[in-house]
Structure formats: C-alpha cells, structure tokens
Amino acid sequence: MAIADNRQRKMPLPEDRLGKRGRPLAYPEAVLLVHPVEDEFKGEVDDKYEYSIENKDLKVHGWISHNLDLGCWQIIPSNEFRSGGLSKQNLTSHVGPISLAMFLSAHYAGEDMVMKVKAGDSWKKVFGPVFTYLNCLPDKTSDPLSLWQDAKNQMLTEVQSWPYDFPASEDFPVSDKRGCISGRLLVCDKFLSDDFLPANGAFVGLAPPGEVGSWQLESKGYQFWTEADSDGYFAINDIREGEYNLNGYVTGWIGDYQYEQLINITAGCDIDVGNIVYEPPRDGPTVWEIGIPDRSAAEFFVPDPNPKYINKLYIGHPDRFRQYGLWERYTELYPKEDLVFTIGVSDYKKDWFFAHVTRKMGDDTYQKTTWQIKFKLENVQKSCTYKIRIALATANVAELQVRMNDDDTEKTTPIFTTGVIGHDNAIARHGIHGIYRLYNVDVPSEKLVEGDNTLFLTQTMTTTGAFNGLMYDYIRLEGPPLDSYSH
Template structure:
C-alpha cells in the first residue's frame, strides 16, 4: 500500500516557505489506553474501542448515544473485526491517515482538518472466503429518525411498532392491521445509488461511494442500505461493500492487498440538498488523485460496438466488465473489480477509469429494441492497459432467428418490468402474494400487464396460444428474474409434462421472501418440445404450482415458445 500525498503540494514543496512546510494538521489520533483511541478534527471526533466506535461527537452531542456505533464485520454480525493497534500511517499539512489494524486487514480513516467526516477504505490481508463484508454505523435514533436512498425516503419505523407486531420471518413483522415491517423494504440497486444515509432535523450521516468498482455484482446487484434495528431501535447505516442479499451464490476469495474504497462518510445538518451536492462533487473527483496507490491509479478505458448476428445494433444492451474465464454469473462475481454501462442506440459503449488487468466483457438484453434476444454475449481476455484505450471495435453477438417464434410474454431484460404489480417501487414484503393463484393469458388478446410479476401460490397459470403450422421441433424458454426455494411447479404442454420449476434444480436466492419485486438472481430454463407435443389450432401451456411456501416462488422475466 502506498502513502497518501497531495500531488500539487508535493510539486512545490521545495519552494514553500519554512513556516508553511512546518505546518501540522489539526486532525488527530490519541491513544487513551486500554485499546481505546480518539480520532477526528475540530468538527467531530470518534472514540474507537477494540471493536466498536461507541461515541461520535458532532454539533455538541454524542450521536451514538445508547446505540452500538461504528464497526467492521464479515458474514453478518458473526465476525466483527478487533483492532490491535492504531497509528497515523501518513499525514500532510491539513490531513492525517489513521490506520487501524486487525488480523484480517487494515481499516483507514483519512481525516482532513475542515471535513465533517472522513474518507475510509479497507486493505485486505487475511479475510476468509466470505459472502458478506461491511462497515456500518448504528446511531442514536433520536438524532437520526429518517432514512434516505435513491428510491425511498421517509421516517424509519418506531421501535414500539416492532414490539406490537408478530415476527413472521427473518427481520420481518406483521402488524395488527395486516401490514408488514421489514428492514428489506429499505434495499436498493447499489450501482444506481447516488447517496444514502440517515438524518434528522439537525444532523445527517451519509455515505458516498463514487466509482463503485470494488462492489460485487452487476447492474442488478441489490443491497440493504439503511433500516431500524428491531431490538434496540438504533438507526442503521450500512456500507455493504461485499454483499449477499438477493443472491444465490456469493463466496469469494480475495487477494492480499485488495482494496475496498475509498468512499466518503459525511456529516451535515441533515440537508439532503447539501448531501446531493457533495455526492456530485465526489463522483466528479473519482478516481481520487490523492490516493497514491499504484494499482488504484493504474487505469485505462475500453470501447466497442455490439452488433447482433441478424444485423441489428444491440441497442441499450447491459454491458458488464468482469472476471476473465469465469463460470459464475455476473451477479455472483465479486473477487476483484467490476464496471458497468449500457450500450447506446447504435450498440456502442465505452467505460473509463478501469483498473488495469485482464477481464471478460459480458452483455445481455435490457428490453427495448432487443427485448426478443434470449442469448448473452461473452468475450474473454480483454486487456486493459494503463493510459490506453482498448478498442474492441465491432463485436458480433449471436442470436436466434425470430421468424419461428410462436409467442413471447415479457421482455428479456432479467427484470419483471411491464408485468402486473411489478411497480411502482421495487421492494415490498408480501406483494408476491397479491398475484393470483390462477391466471389465464391468451396470446393475441392479453397484454404483458395481464401477467403478474411473480408466482408463489398453489394454482395454475395458463397460456392459450394458436399454432398455424406445427414445427418439426420446438423449445420453451422460461426466463426467471429471481427464484426462492420452497415453491415448485410442473410445466405442461397440452396436459403433457415438458419440465418443471423446482428447488431440486435451482439454488435459493433471497429475493421473493425479502420483498424484491423487480429483480433477483436471474435463471434461464430451456425445455425441448417434440412435434407431437403441439397441434394446429389452440394449444395450452400450464405452469402448475403443486407445492407452495409463503412468499417463496419466482419472479418472471419472460416466457417464449419457438420452433427450432
């Protein structure tokens, strides 16, 4: 790990007056004994113990109060990091870099004299294979009664609401009026996030994560951001820098020296406008020039153009730069660094400020003009060199011929968009139970909005469709935007089984029972259909749920029948 320096200051240090060179920062770290330290500046300060930072003084008050405070942990709360030492690892005329060391790695606070908050980052040395790694604040509920993400802003539930409700599953309670309290309704898509935090009338605590290349997962990666702690009432501000919510698999091994961050933890008077302005400034300053780490600063860019094999541009396609030669889904990749964008109307894309290294380029349909594309694109061995532009030029994406399509319901975009009850918000516990047990969709008459976003109840969903000329063979493609184990279905064509949707073949992702309504872990199922399975005239496909568990089932992306 390199040292932090102001590049401009370093350039003129020789010519600076003696008194300017001798200036020392006002930010501080003090050891007070018994594995306890105080760090901060003249605006705020934190008391850090071996495990928790249990005091945060800002604007004349302790903003932790009876809450837990700040800590770093992996695999939930099972393994909190314990700090064995703290030192000022580096400093300048108006900043210090405080390093806390644990056996797993080093956590840094970069504190500027005039900054209400601190830049933070973590350097791995011995983290185990894990799914979840996070930093977080648990703060005083009186100071921070509200939460804000880019899709949800409001008052966090009062602790008394939980005490008067019945626990029905993990961190989910049902109130006497039938409504639910759950922390998962405060989730969001991490790569869409501008800023988030908890706030009140006089104070706000915010996270800004510009760049986001150290996050795991692709464009549809979702995480819990803020919530009310149900047992204590603490206002919780999560920084899930490697998360597992709404995923099936996320177990990664990290190289010694992998860095998460830097991100900015920021305090203000509770103003969302001020936080939004600061978020824009941080995004504009990323990648941070002051962070003098060779691997962090070594970056290049990429560009290219995706053309479908039928000649169409891959307009609006989702583009992901991830692990080279990986057998993991793009959502489940997480050991290194990841970059996302979308192609324009001509299929062109570009990504800037990519860490140098060898990647794979992935792409898939995102609805719109390529809503019919069922295949994905992958190109391995994409090399990013420092200061260079990797121009992949024209890339051919093989797709199937549309002329043999018998019907398609919904866009291929890995999301439930367009289906009944899929909006307006992407998280609501129990909404899947509002979809009907039985449903009939008639091709040529029904529209996508007649098909519900998720299926989780005992019953049968039928698709009635005409066939003019029976193909020699066909294929039924079932694309699921998410799947939670506990509910299974048999898929029948004209009363003959052609496949199933079952826990026996699909691993669990935590989407439907944690209130996801737009996306989760995407799955693609393909079932062959013989010529004898179809007939001229009306045909019927049934998705018959024969075993159901409450709130567990699947989110629909698309269903397609085509001749082959």
C-alpha cells in the same frame, strides 16, 4: 431517511419494533408496528428489505435530522469493488437510524454468491474508500430536503474524483495506473431486422474471467460497468490492471453477451474493440411472447397490498412490488384454480401474476401450482422442433416443470424441468428480480396440435412454504427454423 428522489420518508423509531410495540411477521426483519411511539406509524410494516437498491443506483443515501437541521450521508462513488454487477441489489438505510455500506452480500442472489477462499489460496481486495458526508442548513427557513439535493451534488463531485489520489496503499492504483476500453455493441436478430441494431442502453462491463453470465455471482474480484448510449457506444475508464471478460446484456433481447477473447488491461492502455455483435438466442420466428425481456418481473401484475401490511411510501409508487406480503395475494386471487393465460386475449400487465408461488391451504400447508398458457396454431410443421425460451427473473428453492398438452403432473414426465434451483429469496425481500436464468426448451412438433394447445408450467417445490417460487422475466414460443419449412 432519503435513499432516492422518490424514496424519502420520516421513519419509525427503533423501539417501535420491540416488545409490545411491534409484532414480528413471517421473518424477523419484518415487523408490524402495533403501538408505535408516534401514532402516524401505527399499522405500518417496517422491513429493511423494502429499502433495497440496485448497485447502479446506489451512490448516496442517508438521513436528515429536522431537529438539528443536519444531514448525514454515505457516498459510494464507484461500484468496482461490489459483487454481482450493476443489477445486484443491496441494503441501504433503515430504522436505527442505520446507514449501511454493503461490500459483500448474498441478498437477492443466494449462497452461490458467498465468497469462498480455500486453504492455500492467496486473495486480497480493496473495499472503498467510502465517503461520509455531513451537511447542515444555512438557516432555519431553508427546506431540510435541500440537504438531499446537496448530498447528490456532492456525490457527483466524488464520482468525478474517482479513483481518489490520497490512498497510500499500493493496492489502490491511481488513475494513471489504470486503463480504458471503448467500443460499440450491436445486436443481430435476423427475425427482426436484416441490419445490425444498436444495443440501445445496453449494460456493458468487465468482470473476472468465467462462464457467460458468471459475473452475477462473482465476488472475489473487481467489476467495471457502464451503460451504452442510444447507438450502442460505450466507454469504461479507470479500470484496474488484470484480465477480464467483456460482458453485456440489452433490454429487449434475452441472454447474455460475452466477447470471445479475454481483455488484458494494463496501466495507461486505451483499448478500442470496435463494433462487437451480440446474437441473442433464436431459432425461429416468434409465435407468441409474454412480457418484456428486461431481466425483471416489474411489467407483470403486482397486486395491491393487504391493507393490514402497508408501507405508505409505496402507495401509488412505481415500485409497488416493495410492499410486504404480496406473495399471499396469489392464494386470495386464485383460491382453488390456478392462473390461466390466453394468448391474444389476456394482458400480461393485468393477468400474469408477478410471482409463480405456492398456494396456502387452510391448515398452513402449501400446494404446488400449475399455470396454463393457452394458444392456437393454425398449422403445425411436421417432424420439426419448436422452441420455448423461458427467462426467469428469480428463483427460490423452486422447480419448474414444463408440459405441453398434458396436465397430469403425477403420472407424466415433463418435456423439461429446471431441477431445484435458486436461493435468491427475492419474493420475501420485495425484490422484483434476483439471479437471471435462461432455459431453452425443445418441443417436438408431435406434442402440438392444429387448433387449441396448452402449455403447463408447474412449480413443484413446497418445502419452504410461502417463499418457494420464481418470477418470470419473459416467455417466447418460436416456430421451427425457416429452413425446415422447405422439407
């Protein structure tokens, strides 16, 4: 199976998952290979979710037969018909050999992603075309993995050929029936620079009209995305006619951008929106921060897998989070006391567990967990409001309660709660993110003291056991707005 340059492996057989050969784990998709046909797979976990890929990287995947010197590939040259934008994760290939073309999927998003058509609604959508590509080795001396490289080259050809000119349906417009848009996205953060900063590598896209960030859960219409260059310039070609919101997000800044006006795409149009500016949420200067605002928990501490539940592909791999059962390691690392992170001392790469999950107790029950962030303040501005920005990379039937200098979760009211949120299930499915959520929490200065302070973050839900939880993307404490210092 080959799904990326660094994600290729010989795969187990379907019968390895059945009967006495395989033992189901916490959910049916994950199976421990106890007595596989081939001994090399013994003791490994097979789970189709370990091979998920983000839409932006999901262009070609498939299989190589060493016996037949044959490759069988699925090439998807455009993301326009896929739901959820570029960061949405989808299944690819898995034991079978099976190769999937995922048109609609709620994986890593939850039930809010499920498309709903009401009585009397008129709706239609074109999925694909998807290209199935077969290739073979010219002779027995050739490297079978050269078939993967050839499939990637064919994928580039198909991308250049999009939109195809052969579909006869009027519902699939050819290139001259589509439009284009271009511009430059800049970032304005006065606490970092007096100048506008180029949105280096921003993801910019058109999606059906909706609230800011709603494209993450949109599944009925079409989306058209691209990655801006290092100076923030972007161009999107071959857009279907219709009305869209222009959206964007940038690594290094929290929140979502949305252009204030709807974009109307017509056949042959070439719209230049010029310089557009994103002002990410910000009230005051940064007091401290944890993580990188990249809509992912990948930069935090991902533990080594339990030796009993290993996929050999991900040993020493950058995607180390794709191992089965990592959620269980939290209880092993913190059997009685929860995580404590000290600003200026702790290192989020080593000391901030990648997922805020429950603690498993000895009787197979689960316990809510409270993480602490300890920090010092030399001065507290009186009668002012500080701000905590909490960006979540995912949530699954979780409730995050926030308290400042008060750890009594039973008797005190939190200064903020998310309520019960999320059905992303990224924790179980080895995903390092699901749906992005941003919360802005006001902290009255009366809650803070000069000297030692502690922020308490409690995940209260335990109804689904091991998989109640969330992943943080980034947390920042901001001081009061600068104009409040003069009062």
